[in-house]
Amino acid sequence: MDVGAQPLARIRGFSLSVEGIRRLAIANAVALTVIIASGATVRLTNSGLGCLHWPGCTAADPLPANGLHSYVEFGNRVVSAGTIFVTLITWLLARGHRRLAGVIFCGTLAQAPLGALTVHFHLNPYFVMSHFLLSITVLTLAVILAARTVERLPTQLPSWVPRLGLLVGLAALVLIVSGTLATAAGPHPGSVVVRRLWSFYPAVYWHVRATAVFGVSFALVLAYLIRVRAPQVRNALLLLGVLALQMTIGEVQYRTQLPWWLVIVHVVTAATVWSAATAFVFSLWRPRRMARG
Numbered sequence: 001m002d003v004g005a006q007p008l009a010r011i012r013g014f015s016l017s018v019e020g021i022r023r024l025a026i027a028n029a030v031a032l033t034v035i036i037a038s039g040a041t042v043r044l045t046n047s048g049l050g051c052l053h054w055p056g057c058t059a060a061d062p063l064p065a066n067g068l069h070s071y072v073e074f075g076n077r078v079v080s081a082g083t084i085f086v087t088l089i090t091w092l093l094a095r096g097h098r099r100l101a102g103v104i105f106c107g108t109l110a111q112a113p114l115g116a117l118t119v120h121f122h123l124n125p126y127f128v129m130s131h132f133l134l135s136i137t138v139l140t141l142a143v144i145l146a147a148r149t150v151e152r153l154p155t156q157l158p159s160w161v162p163r164l165g166l167l168v169g170l171a172a173l174v175l176i177v178s179g180t181l182a183t184a185a186g187p188h189p190g191s192v193v194v195r196r197l198w199s200f201y202p203a204v205y206w207h208v209r210a211t212a213v214f215g216v217s218f219a220l221v222l223a224y225l226i227r228v229r230a231p232q233v234r235n236a237l238l239l240l241g242v243l244a245l246q247m248t249i250g251e252v253q254y255r256t257q258l259p260w261w262l263v264i265v266h267v268v269t270a271a272t273v274w275s276a277a278t279a280f281v282f283s284l285w286r287p288r289r290m291a292r293g
Contacts, residue, residue: 016093022149024090025097028104029142031086033271035111036135038079040267044260047072048123054116080115084108090145100145107138129180136176136274143278147286157230157284164221165284171214172277178207179270204254211247221284232283239276246273 016024042048050069056062057074064070087108091101111134118127222236246269253262 016095018149021094021097022146024093025101025142025146025149028086028090028101029139029146029275031083032104032108032135032139032142033268033275035076035079035083036132036139036271037264037268038076039132039135040264042073042076043128044263044267045069045072047076048128049119050074051077052119054119055112077115080111084112087142094145097145097148100141100148104138104141104145107134107141110134111138132180133177136271139271139275140278143275144282147279147282157232161221161224162281162284164217165281167217168214168221169277169281171210171217172274174210175207175214176270176274178204178210179267181206214243232280235276235280235283239273239280242269242273242276245269 042050045068047069050066050071050073051057051064053059055077057064057066057070064074084105087101087105091098091105094101111131114127114131114134118124118131121127218236218239222233222240224230225233225236246266249262249266249269253259253266256262
């Protein structure tokens with residue numbers, strides 16, 4: 001065996017308990033949420049070009065030395081490296097889930113060259129938005145991975161419930177994309193040299209209507225789950241609580257002229273809403289075991 005491959009083989013041979021794998025999968029999803037918060041901080045503090053080179057901050061010095069913006073941007077890169085490490089360990093140790101964990105790791109690793117391209121093209125808004133949407137995609141897979149480590153719920157649901165759940169998920173996706181467009185078109189596009197993407201008010205228009213579709217479809221599913229006392233009610237109530245917080249933050253930030261720090265909170269809460277929605281929809285579609293007795 002190649003000497004360099006021996007440590008990797010030892011890690012792969014290390015076995016975690018079911019509880020250990022579940023905790024690792026949850027840590028994986030949390031790390032991918034943290035990197036979204038870190039990226040949003042870079043964008044909304046106009047620090048995207050704080051480091052004009054990649055992976056080092058400048059051609060002469062890899063460390064930041066140009067003030068706050070360079071420290072924020074470089075800090076985001078450090079957080080990214082830590083996230084890549086967590087997804088790598090999850091891939092190596094998530095026994096029984098390595099294929100999905102491997103996709104998550106590759107998606108997270110792809111953020112590095114995409115980040116380099118974003119800097120190279122001076123924060124082109126399409127690259128910036130793609131950077132965020134890739135983060136959301138990888139986070140979605142990480143939430144599914146974490147959900148797969150939880151014991152299956154011994155319930156069966158009528159076919160219309162998980163199908164309506166898909167509408168809940170689709171509306172949540174439109175919320176994320178339209179919210180991304182609204183942020184890209186708002187007063188914090190990332191840097192003074194970056195043009196805004198699309199128009200702010202049409203993005204808000206679709207964002208509000210997606211909220212309505214989400215609310216109606218989610219209310220129907222929740223009402224049925226409560227009526228039959230399905231165990232998915234717990235996930236639904238968690239989603240409802242996070243969504244109420246997100247809507248409150250969104251209304252406050254809109255009426256206070258979008259202060260950058262509150263927009264960061266809004267973005268992070270949006271990622272949390274999406275995680276909760278993913279877990280909820282997955283719980284409706286996941287193959288069930290029949291209850292015994």
